[in-house]
Amino acid sequence: MKALSRIYNFLVFAFLYAPIAVMIVYSFNGIKSRSVLEGFSLQWYQELFHDSVIMKSLYTSLLLAVLSAIISTIIGTAAAVGINASRGIRKKIYLAVNNIPMVNPDIVTAVSMMILFVFVFSTLNKFEMGFGTLLIAHITFCIPYVILEVLPKIKGMDSNIYNAALDLGCPPIKSFIKVVLPQIKPGIVTGLIMAFTLSLDDFIISYFNSGSTVQTLSVTIFSMTKKPYSPKINALSTLLFTAILILLLIINLPKDKNSVKKKGAKK
Numbered sequence: 001m002k003a004l005s006r007i008y009n010f011l012v013f014a015f016l017y018a019p020i021a022v023m024i025v026y027s028f029n030g031i032k033s034r035s036v037l038e039g040f041s042l043q044w045y046q047e048l049f050h051d052s053v054i055m056k057s058l059y060t061s062l063l064l065a066v067l068s069a070i071i072s073t074i075i076g077t078a079a080a081v082g083i084n085a086s087r088g089i090r091k092k093i094y095l096a097v098n099n100i101p102m103v104n105p106d107i108v109t110a111v112s113m114m115i116l117f118v119f120v121f122s123t124l125n126k127f128e129m130g131f132g133t134l135l136i137a138h139i140t141f142c143i144p145y146v147i148l149e150v151l152p153k154i155k156g157m158d159s160n161i162y163n164a165a166l167d168l169g170c171p172p173i174k175s176f177i178k179v180v181l182p183q184i185k186p187g188i189v190t191g192l193i194m195a196f197t198l199s200l201d202d203f204i205i206s207y208f209n210s211g212s213t214v215q216t217l218s219v220t221i222f223s224m225t226k227k228p229y230s231p232k233i234n235a236l237s238t239l240l241f242t243a244i245l246i247l248l249l250i251i252n253l254p255k256d257k258n259s260v261k262k263k264g265a266k267k
C-alpha cells in the first residue's frame with residue numbers, strides 16, 4: 001500500500017508541476033519556439049529586463065503588494081484583536097463575515113468592487129479608476145487572510161501576562177506593544193508575507209479595478225498572450241514562480257522550526 005500511495009502522490013505532483021517545469025525549460029530555449037528546444041540561452045531574460053512596459057508593470061505590482069500588505073496587516077491585526085475580545089454570537093458572526101471573502105469567487109469580489117467604485121465616482125461626478133482603487137481592492141481581499149494568521153496566535157497567548165502588565169501600572173497601549181505584539185509577531189509576519197504574495201499573484205481583481213492608467217504584472221502578461229508568442233512570457237513566469245516559491249518557503253519555515261522545538265521539548 002505504501003508503494004501505491006507513493007506512486008499516486010508522484011503522479012499527482014507530476015500532473016500539477018509538469019507544465020511549470022516545461023515552462024521553465026523553454027524560458028532558456030535558444031530559439032523562439034514552443035515545440036522545439038535548441039541550445040541554452042539567457043536571451044529572453046535579457047530582453048525581459050530591457051522591456052520598459054514589463055518593468056513599469058513590475059514596479060507597480062511590487063509597490064502595490066508592499067503597500068497593500070503593510071496596510072492590510074495593520075488593519076487585520078487590529079481586527080483580530082477585536083474579534084478575540086468579542087464573545088458569544090457576536091464573535092461567530094465576525095468570523096463568518098471574515099470567511100465570506102475567502103470562500104467567495106474572486107470574480108464576484110472583483111466585479112462588486114468595480115461596481116462600488118463606479119457608483120462612488122458617479123455620485124461624485126468624477127470617474128477615475130487607477131492605482132488608488134487598485135490599492136483599496138487589494139487591501140480588502142488581503143485583510144481576511146491576515147486575520148486568520150494572527151487570530152490563532154492571539155488565542156494561544158496567555159492573557160494573564162497582559163493583565164499583569166496592566167496591574168503593574170503599564171498603560172494599555174504600551175502593554176499591547178511591549179507584551180502582546182512580541183507574542184503574536186510570528187502570526188503578523190506570516191500574515192504580512194501572505195498578503196504580499198496574494199497581492200503580487202492576483203489577476204482578476206487587478207483586471208477589473210485597475211482602470212486604463214495602471215497595469216499590474218499579471219494584467220501585462222495577459223495582454224502579452226493576445227499578441228504573437230514571445231518567450232519573454234516564459235522567462236517572466238519563471239521569475240514569478242521562483243519568487244512566490246521563496247516566499248512560501250519563508251512562510252512555512254518558522255512553523256517547521258517551532259514544530260521541531262516542540263518535539264524536542266516533549267522528548
